[in-house]
Amino acid sequence: MDYLHRTHTYLLRHARTGLQRRLMDEIDWNHRIIGIKGSRGVGKTTFLLDYARRHFAPTSPECLYINLNQFSFTTHTLVDFASEFVRGGGRTLLLDQVFKYPNWQEEFKQCYYLYPTLQIVFTASAVMNLEEEDSELATIASVYHLAGFSLREFIHLDNGIVLPTFTLEEIMEHTPEVVREITRSVHPDLWMDRYLEYGYYPFHLEPRLYSENLLKTLNMTLEVDLLFIKQLEQRLLHKLRKLIYLLAQQPPLAMLNVSQLASEIETSRTTVMNYIRYLSEARVLRPVSRVDETDTKKPAMIYLGNPNLHMVLSETEPDRSELLRTFVFNQLSKGHEFRLASRSSVTLFEIDGKYPVQIEAELGGRYRSDRYYILEQGDLCREKTIPVWLFGFLY
Known part of the structure; x- marks a missing residue:
């Protein structure tokens, strides 16, 4: 957990500050599960970090960005990690590259029902279709599309x-x-x-x-x-x-x-x-x-x-x-x-x-x-x- 928080703080302090994307104002941030879909290369990771930078201090325990290619998630479940995060005062998990974590849809649903104060914002490939892959998750998640620059x-x-x-x-x-x-x-x-x-x-x-x-x-x-x-x-x-x-x-x-x-x-x-x-x-x-x-x-x-x-x-x-x-x-x-x-x-x-x-x-x-x-x-x-x-x- 400490390592992930250090990585999060480093990314917020060193990532390039760009313009606020139009989508930032279009999203209803009151939803507890929010998906950001988009084609590869359009800036989904930058979008997550920009949201964290604009709404939380870099060292705040309330928000954490995680790339799910972390090796620790091969032996620890996302549900257990979310439990520890919430106990430590966490409110918003920003999850990148969810396709690299098996069974992520099922664990997202468990987090939704187990931790009512937790918000999950995740990125997804443009080719992923929640309606086809998991109709239950599709009903509780709000999914938006991030396009490239206009x-x-x-x-x-x-x-x-x-x-x-x-x-x-x-x-x-x-x-x-x-x-x-x-x-x-x-x-x-x-x-x-x-x-x-x-x-x-x-x-x-x-x-x-x-x-x-x-x-x-x-x-x-x-x-x-x-x-x-x-x-x-x-x-x-x-x-x-x-x-x-x-x-x-x-x-x-x-x-x-x-x-x-x-x-x-x-x-x-x-x-x-x-x-x-x-x-x-x-x-x-x-x-x-x-x-x-x-x-x-x-x-x-x-x-x-x-x-x-x-x-x-x-x-x-x-x-x-x-x-x-x-x-x-x-x-x-x-x-x-x-x-x-x-x-x-x-x-x-x-x-x-x-x-x-x-x-x-x-x-x-x-x-x-x-x-x-x-x-x-x-x-x-x-x-x-x-x-x-x-x-x-x-x-």
Whole structure:
């Protein structure tokens, strides 16, 4: 116990102090079991430590951060440890990497019923599904999703300016007013190139080469989050890697061809669809279905999970419009739905079943009043034209 408290104190005193993530204000901290899900590399551990730093003194006995890869938990149960922690005045346990502790779901429930003054906040992989794995725990735990940095958060980190967030409705229906409010302080388009290259993951703040760090994170996602947590066979790793690579090389606005992919990675169509589902849960891929397709398990298109992945997976310079679509879909994924609008067009998408949008670097064809245009450059003063960077202010 003393060793864990010393580690906790050291981490709080030496960890880099960053911006407060938007999710910190969205969580109802009155719940006794809180899960923080997210894809690998988005900062879940930092989030836990930031919460402890903001609410407890570094040496306070009331809060303790523990990485459950500690060897002591091979002979001591979490339930017994929680009992000792509570007796010593403990209130909040921050538990990282719970998948490394066997039977954690059952012991969480025991802690919940045995120690009514104890709060547990834990991190979980994006691929973990409590509803499927433990329905009882799912009813007593509140689970939230931590995304990577938004463009707004990236700008805040870069220059220290605190910028507001806006709802999708404000962005779509009050564009001029929102743009004026933001550009009084900054011109976000100046940050777009850097964000698209390395802004989504917080480890761009580290001295190591970003692309190598990102490749390591992607491989860890496959080897740990998918093979270990999902209990897939090791021999499938090569096929998963190949599938991701092939999808990253697709031309702009390419429709998903499952049969061709199955042939190229030498497996069945059903297996390809299962792989896509796993990679979607891990936020490596982002499927886009049609609005008139009742079977959403069979997407019409596949995008990478975030624009940074293009920089380490694409053989050639990514098409600018396709990169911007990846950016918009990524920023919308926190609470919004997007689909391909119709079978007659591969350029028209629909957001939340309400807003038909065309996302381009610039308007190449004729202007049509039946849709919104999300553009990087060109005539952004016309009605229903929205600068693409504005979607980086949703969270």
